[in-house]
Amino acid sequence: MVKLSKKQKSLTEKLDAEKLYGIDEALQTLRDLKSAKFDETVEVALNLGVDPRHADQMVRGMVSLPSGTGKDMKVAVFARGDNAEKALAAGADKVGAEDLMEDMQNGNLNYDRVIATPDMMGVVGRLGKILGPKGLMPNPKLGTVTPNVEQAIKDAKGGQVEFRVEKQGIIHSGIGKLSFSDDALKANYNAFVDAIVKAKPAGAKGKYLRKITITSSMGPGLKIDMSDVYSA
Template sequence: MSKLSKRFIKAAQLVETKIYKMQDAISLMKSIATANFIETAEVHIVLALEPKYADQQLRATVILPKGTGKTISVAVIARGEKITEALNSGADIVGSEELIDEISKGRLDFDKLIATPDIMPLIAKLGKVLGPKGLMPSPKAGTVTTNLHQAIQEFKAGKLEYKIDKTGILHIPFGKVNFTESDLLENLQSIQLSVDKNRPPGAKGKYWKNVYICTTMGPSIEVDITSFK
C-alpha cells in the first residue's frame, strides 16, 4: 500500500464526514487543491447498474459547456476530399492508410481518433493498439462519422466520452481547479443531464446511488445527489 503524503493527509482532514451540498463541495474541493500543478476536477457517480447485462450498460458522450481545460489533439483517418475537410476543420493529424501503418507501429501522439465509416474495416486491425488506450473509433462515441467538421469542433470544444466501469461507476473529468465555481457547476449539470438522458432501459428503481467529487491528487467529497440534480 502506498504511503499517503502529508499534503493529502492535511487536505483530507478538512473534509468532514458528511454529505455536502454541491456548491459547498466545489468550493471545498478548490480550496484543498494544493498540488504543484493545476489539478483536474473529477466526478465519480455510483449508479444502480449491473454492466454485465446488455440492457444496463452505459456509454455516451457529453459536451462540457465550459470545456475541459485541456488542449485536445485530434487525429483523423479518412480518404479523398475528407482529408481536406479534416485539415480545414482543425484536425492536428490527418492521414489514410499510411497513418494506420504508423499507429500499428506505436504512434499514439493524439487524444482522440476520428475515422470515416468507409475506412473502419482497415482500422479493425488496430484494436489491440487502440483498445487499451480507449482510442478505438466508434459510432456511439461520435468518432466514426462522415461529418468530420462537427466532430472535430465538438471534441476540441470539450466533448467527452464516458463509460460505466465493471462495478457500476462513472469516472468523468469536469474541468480544472482553476475554473470558477460557476463554470465547474455548469459542467457538472451538463453531465447530470446526459447521464439521465442516456439511462439504460434495464435500469430499475433508484438510478443514482452516490456522487463524489475530487481533484487528481485530492480526497473525495461526497455530494448530496439532490443538490447535484
C-alpha cells in the same frame, strides 16, 4: 510528497468522510485544500445501479461540457482526399489512412479521440485490438464514425467528452480545472450528471444513481448531496 499548509492540514483533519456536500461547498473545499502547483483537474465519479456485463445495462455516450475541459485534446482522423483536407483545416492533429494505421500499430497512440469517415472503417477495423482497450475505437453511435469530420473535430476540441460505465458500475470523468470559475464548473457538472441520468438503460433495476463523488487531482473525494444534483 506534497507538503500541506497548516490551514490545509486543519481542514483535512476536520473532513467528515460521511458528510454530504452541496456542490458549492464541495468546490470551495477543494479550492481550500489545493496543494499542487499545477492546475488540478476536477473529476466526478458516479456509482450506478447497473451491471455492465449485461448489454441492456450498458451506459455509454458523449456529452458536450459547456465550459470546455481545459485540456488540449489531441485528435487523429482516418480520412482520404477532400475529407482529409477538411480534417486538417479543422485542426486535426494527425490525418491519414494506411500510414496512420501503421503508425498506431507501431505504438504511436498519443491521442484523446480517433475519428474516421465511414469509407475508412476497413482500415480502422484492423486496429480493433489496439484501439478498443483504450476506448479509442471509432463508433458511429458516438459520432466518431462520420462523413462530417469537421463537426466531429470541433466537438472533440470544444469540450465533448465520452463516458462509459466500468465493470464496477462506476462512471468518472474530468469536468474542468480548479482554475475555472464556480459557475463554469457547475455548468459542466450539471451537464455531465444530466447526460448520465438521461442515458439510463432499459435494463437498470432499482435505484439507478446511487452516489456522486467529486475530487481534484490531489484532493480528497467529497460525497455530493443527491438533492443538489440539478442545482444551478
